[in-house]
Amino acid sequence: MNKIFTAITLCALSLTVYAQQVPQTQEVLPKDAEFGKIDQADLEMKSCDFEKDANAEVLINTGDQYFDQNLNVVVEIHRRIKIFNDNGKSTADIIIPFDGGDHSEYITGLQAETINLVDGKVEITKLDKKQVFIKSIDKIQSQMIFSFPNVKPGSVIEYKYAWNGQDYGYIPAWYYQENIPVRYSELKTSIPDLFEFSTHTRGALPLATYKTSLTNGSFGTGQDAITFNNNCTDRVVYNIPSLNEEPYMTSTTDNLSSLSFVLMRIKPINGFVKSRADTWSKVAGVLIDDEDFGHQLKRKLTNEDAIINQAKTLKTDDAKIAYIFNTVKNTMKWNDIDHWYTINGTSSAWDVKTGTATEINLILCHLLKKSGITAYPMVVSTRDNGKINRMFTYLGQFNRAVVYVPVDSTKNYILDASNKYNMYNVTPYNLLNSEGLYIDADNHQFDFAYITQQKPVRKSIYINAEIKPDGKMDGMAQISCLSYNRIDDINGYNTNGEKKFIEKLRDDDNNLKISELKMQNMDVDSLPLVQDIKFNLDLAGSDDNYIYVNANLFSSLYKNPFLSDKRSSNIDFGYPYNLTINGVFKEPAGYKVDALPKSVSMTMPDKGITFKRIVGEQDGSIIVRYVIMYNKSVFLKEDYDNFHEFFKQLFQMLNEPIALKKS
Secondary structure: OOHHHHOOOOOOOOEOOOOOOOOOOOOOOOOOOOOOOOOHHHHHOOOOOOOOOOOEEEEEEEEEEEEOOOOOEEEEEEEEEEEOOHHHHHHHEEEEEEOOOOOOEEEEEEEEEEEEEEOOEEEEEEOOHHHOEEEEOOOOOEEEEEEOOOOOOOOEEEEEEEEEEOOOOOOOOEEOOOOOOEEEEEEEEEEEOOEEEEEEEEOOOOOOEEEEEEEEEEEOOHHHOEEEEEEEEEEEEEEEOOOOOOOOOOOHHHOOOEEEEEEEEEOOEOOEOOOOOOOHHHHHHHHHHOOOOHHHHHOOOOOHHHHHHHHHOOOOHHHHHHHHHHHHHHHOEEOOOOOOOOOOOHHHHHHHOEEOHHHHHHHHHHHHHHOOOOOEEEEEOOHHHOOOOOOOOOHHHOOEEEEEEEEEOOEEEEEOOOOOOOOOOOOOHHHOOEEEEEEEOOOOEEEEEEEOOOOOEEEEEEEEEEEOOOOEEEEEEEEEEOHHHHHHHHHHHHHHHHHHHHHHHHOOOOOEEEEEEEEEOOOOOOOOEEEEEEEEEEOOOOOOOEEEEOOOOOOOOOOOOOOOOOOOOOEEOOOOEEEEEEEEEEOOOOEEEEEOOOOEEEEOOOOOEEEEEEEEEEOOEEEEEEEEEEOOOEEOHHHHHHHHHHHHHHHHHHOOOEEEEEO
């Protein structure tokens, strides 16, 4: 069954492209745009004209969308890519996704070839169709996979195909921007006026061309024939820069410039009427009645009574929730598959102890409800999948189900048992700063919840060390953390092992040696994770007369991640965060303080981040206290100038050394 066809139109991204008309005399389509017709200059080209360090460049990316005689959606795609170096060769490994499991979508007309210039002559190597593979991802999703032959630096690869979809209400999103630069991108659409689609765009890329026209169309024959007008639109963008990963960027899907389509209404002609799920109320109804979602909550699980009966013996709701959550989390293994719907169903997943995130969490919801806990399934979009937009009613925006538990009017839990390190009372990090739609199937009600962490997450670092006259320092440090920091550190320690975890603590500082590490409270979620560290440090820059000490140890804030002068995406830390560093450093014999960093306080103009530094001398020791408070988690790219300058000063102050002089 095609989830998008039977439920609701899939939306990919919601993006903004500003239209900008150009003179009609301008040549729009490149002269060499025909498949197999390569300009000699492109074969000889050594780098991208507008992004010199690019490993590869999309020369042509065109899409021609129309409806066939059966009102199926067809998009004819033509792509041509220039490979500049070995690092660009990965662009020759192609994956074309489609919903082939239920035959609602399919790929036709694939042609592909590699073009090289050898001793001044053009050499064409065509793709062997036997090297094209169809991979089944699950019962819905499939992929067409192939790799171009004879690829090397200087190659041009080119392919075209037709994407065919049986859902007249779904036109695939068009991505103008990619992870490599794009020289020419064009999308032509031809949509019958039987359908009213809204378009949603994001990104500040100027359209070089925006043309509209009308053509005649029809489907059916004889008396059953229906005639209509096609609304035709041609959109062209030139010289599109690549989208690069930036520190604390939510996801590429939130930031790529693209265009998406959503069917809003169907014009009734000759009784031709089909309804769409165009309100969230209808979407909730679809979820409740869906065999692979709402009906799964009613499925009985093997030996479930033992778990339910044990939960009912516990005195508080929190104890019941924690018990059932940990039981499901420790019993089930996530198979790394994410959909808002189930694949094999909850009963089958429970029996084999493996399932999708949605299957695991619907099992959790079922057991909670059976144990007397008010719990609702909630569809969400994970951070990598991109934020959902409540203004547009598309179920396809979501990619996972979790569990929403309202505790009281001011408190709720959002549970995801698919991650072994999640905690029942900590909202999963990959859902923060987004929205979820929860459904009360019993009362046929629904609502949205904004998913956020409002209380600051705290981390404390305590250092007690002795500075030696030979320019070394020996000491003990203790790191205490809760919530996301606790989860991340336990995950890192268990997944990568102690050796790599110590390397992370060292933060690439070759002068820092950790001789002992003890982890406390790893198995007790309610207690802070405590890391006791024994270390020694060669104090860089010290000489026969001076010793320099940087008190900023074990904070992971040694290198400023925001060095770039420009920013193309919002900064999302996920949650408010308070970091405290307290240090006592015993002065070495024969040395006295020559310069102490001044005690200072600094706050961003919007008070989003504050920093305090207190440094003093007492009884032969240097006492330091650093406090950084992230009072909010999201900072807009429009405010990056202030943010950038603040972080520049912050890291200067964090890493300003204490100077000791030989007396």
